Amino acid sequence: MRATLGIAALGSTAAYWVSIAQYSWLYHVTLPFLLMAWLILSVVVWQVPRTYPIIKNIYLGTTILYLLLCLNGFFEQSTAQPLFLAFSLWFPVQYMVIYVLYPSQTAHRLALGLLVLSLFSLVVHLGTLSRIDPSQMAWLIHFYVASVVTIMMSRYVILIKDKYVLAYREANSDALTGLYNRRYLEDQLNEVVSFAVRYDKTVSLLLLDLDHFKQINDLFGHATGDIILKGFAEVLHLHLPKNAIAGRWGGEEFLVILPEMDLHRAWQVAEFIHVVMRSIKFKKVGSVTISVGVSELAPLDSIQSLIQRADQALYQAKAAGRNKTMPQLQDIQRGSSYPHNRPAKTLN
Numbered sequence: 001m002r003a004t005l006g007i008a009a010l011g012s013t014a015a016y017w018v019s020i021a022q023y024s025w026l027y028h029v030t031l032p033f034l035l036m037a038w039l040i041l042s043v044v045v046w047q048v049p050r051t052y053p054i055i056k057n058i059y060l061g062t063t064i065l066y067l068l069l070c071l072n073g074f075f076e077q078s079t080a081q082p083l084f085l086a087f088s089l090w091f092p093v094q095y096m097v098i099y100v101l102y103p104s105q106t107a108h109r110l111a112l113g114l115l116v117l118s119l120f121s122l123v124v125h126l127g128t129l130s131r132i133d134p135s136q137m138a139w140l141i142h143f144y145v146a147s148v149v150t151i152m153m154s155r156y157v158i159l160i161k162d163k164y165v166l167a168y169r170e171a172n173s174d175a176l177t178g179l180y181n182r183r184y185l186e187d188q189l190n191e192v193v194s195f196a197v198r199y200d201k202t203v204s205l206l207l208l209d210l211d212h213f214k215q216i217n218d219l220f221g222h223a224t225g226d227i228i229l230k231g232f233a234e235v236l237h238l239h240l241p242k243n244a245i246a247g248r249w250g251g252e253e254f255l256v257i258l259p260e261m262d263l264h265r266a267w268q269v270a271e272f273i274h275v276v277m278r279s280i281k282f283k284k285v286g287s288v289t290i291s292v293g294v295s296e297l298a299p300l301d302s303i304q305s306l307i308q309r310a311d312q313a314l315y316q317a318k319a320a321g322r323n324k325t326m327p328q329l330q331d332i333q334r335g336s337s338y339p340h341n342r343p344a345k346t347l348n
Contacts, residue, residue: 037062056101064114067091071118075125091118091143092150099154104162111151118147176226177233180247185255186303188245192259193303203297204266206256207310208236208273211289211322213252220284228288235276241269255310263296263327270294270325289323296328 037058045055067090094114099107122144129137172184180188189205196203210216210232217225229252236246236254245257258266270292277290293314295306309328317326 034062034066060098060101060110063094063097064117067094067114068117068121071121072125075121075128089143092146095147095150096154099158104155104158107158108151108155111154115147115151119144174233174248177229177248179233179236179254180245182247182249182255185245185247185249185257189257189303189307192245192257193297193301193306196259196297201260202262203306204258204261204263205295205306205310206254206258206266206270206273207249207293207295207307207314208254208256208270209291209314209318210252211291211318216285216288224282224284228282228285231280231282232277232288232290235273235280239273239276244269255307263294266294266296267325267327274323274325291317291322292325293317294325294327 041055041059045052071091091114095111098110098114101107102110122140132140172180174181192203195201210228213225213228216228229248232254233246233248236256240246240256241258241261243259245259247255249255256269258269261269273292274290278287280287282288291314293310293312293316295310295313297306313326313328317324320326
């Protein structure tokens with residue numbers, strides 16, 4: 001979005017410079033206004049990213065208004081027609097920008113809405129078409145045909161992209177929990193570890209296991225077990241750090257990759273997940289505890305040895321009675337900055 005606004009500001013600056021010789025209120029009033037507005041919006045979205053949805057709508061509204069004014073000026077011949085023709089050619093570009101900035105269904109409605117508005121301008125000015133030069137009339141026909149073709153092609157490209165994204169998500173996600181699957185985790189772990197080795201960073205792993213999950217399945221059925229798996233996946237999704245990469249490692253085991261996080265901090269994250277899980281009450285089952293093994297990347301470490309140490313720590317946590325976090329080293333004392341009490345809630 002920042003790049004789009006920056007390009008728009010540069011474009012409006014160039015347009016204003018080109019149009020200095022044209023005595024038209026449209027260019028001498030709207031272009032400086034758009035330039036300042038887009039520059040301000042660029043700074044705002046840069047400093048406050050959460051304003052992106054609002055900034056996006058403001059950008060679209062101001063741009064569409066300007067383009068429609070250009071088209072209206074062409075019909076009314078209020079200034080030099082070639083200059084209006086040049087700016088009206090930005091309509092197809094705006095259609096493509098709409099499909100880039102918005103979800104496919106919303107983008108399709110917005111693009112069709114802009115097309116309808118441009119056609120409405122044509123209908124309103126049907127009486128003035130007789131004054132338009134034949135060559136410019138041919139351009140006008142090409143303009144509307146190009147608009148329709150651009151919308152159709154953009155729609156087609158977005159549909160292909162959506163199918164690709166869906167296929168990619170299905171190939172890399174666990175169908176039950178919605179988290180990443182083991183294959184994706186292995187690929188990401190390879191990239192994260194390679195980055196850490198190259199730039200002298202650290203990486204930690206959490207290997208988490210739902211305690212007594214087999215007994216839960218046997219006593220309450222697999223449907224209840226699936227609810228618990230989904231609930232735990234939601235806990236990981238909501239309460240892990242933003243840069244964490246979480247997925248289902250297999251069965252009731254989950255793996256969390258924590259880039260640029262040392263062992264102590266990773267242990268604190270695991271303890272916080274313990275606190276959250278203890279606060280949740282599942283129907284029929286009640287609270288479900290977890291065991292966690294923690295490992296940190298060491299010099300001359302391999303991905304296999306990093307995972308193996310987390311697995312060994314998990315085994316030690318289970319052997320020590322479960323419902324524990326066991327780091328690869330025994331130098332972390334209990335006590336962290338995380339809260340130890342949270343209101344209980346029930347997951348269906």
